[in-house]
Amino acid sequence: MNAYKLLTPGPLTTTDTVKREMLVDRCTWDDDYKAVTQKIRRQLLELAHVSADDYTAVLMQGSGTFGVESVLTSVVGEEDKVLICSNGAYGVRMTEICARSRVPYVHYAQNYDKVPDAARVARLLEEDPAITHVAMVHSETTSGILNDIQSVGKVVRDAGRTFIVDAMSSFGGVDIPAADWGIDFLVSSANKCIQGVPGFSFILCRREKLLKSEGKARSLSLDLLDQWRGMEKDGKWRFTSPTHVVLAFSRALDELAQEGGIPARSRRYAENNRLLIEKMRAMGLP
Ligand SMILES: Cc1ncc(COP(=O)(O)O)c(C=O)c1O
DSSP states (O other), X not given: OOOOSOOOSSSOOOOHHHHHGGXXXXXXXXXXXXXXXXXXXXXXXXXXXXXXXXEEEEEEESOHHHHHHHHHHHHSOTTXXXXXXXXXXXXXXXXXXXXXXXXXXXXXXXXXXXXXXXXXXXXXXXXXXXXOEEXXXXXXXXXXXXXXXXXXXXXXXXXXXXXXXXXXXXXTTBOOOTTTTTOSEEEEETTSTTOOOSSEEEEEEEHHHHHTTTTOOSOSTXXXXXXXXXXXXXXXXXXXXXXXXXXXHHHHHHHHHHHTHHHHHHHHHHHHHHHHHHHHHHTTOO
């Protein structure tokens, strides 16, 4: 078996201590297990620099796509319309989700080597008052480009619309002050920069906007508001939760803090990146 040194962008290599957490069996109904869920939810809000008065965290079974699909199909109603800004496969996947679930959308497709332009988004919002939401990817993993969600977020907030961000391969590795950047829904997953193992995604939601999504969900299992209502009571997941993965994730969050938080992890990733480029150049790769 090949013991990889570096797997990226995720699932990535996890520590032995994170993996060891999965040797313990837990019951989804037990108070100590539900407390782990609540601890994770609190820690996620802290990582995004948001207060529990304004934001709340929802954990959702399934991979990252399930989280993105949960948001798009739960908060964009039949009378709404979402502007999807894409510059890679994961942005395009958002359009596929909307098409499949008949979520009204328009698509601003940017070249893969360029970031979606905030001024263009502002114009599109001005021209089409029917647009209620804007969705885009932060780190477009297909190319590695880091999109300027801060500028787009400002434009979306100024226009009074709702901003949905797929921060799958950035959250935990890149600092994202969600409230300051005008993000209303932020999606990421267990197995990316927080360095847990695959099995669930999580969504940071502006409370007020989450509550406004009442009655909009098209799916039972991916209903974001329903999932939140269950979890908010006492940490119990609506349907069977991936207990081993949740324990591993809780440990991974603690290890992120021990490392020095997002700034320290960011520096390590940047150094890995620099080293990779340097060594590949030395090997004669262009
Ligand atoms: C930016 C981004 N969005 C969405 C996804 C989809 O996540 P998953 O493959 O976990 O469903 C990925 C996966 O790498 C991603 O990088």
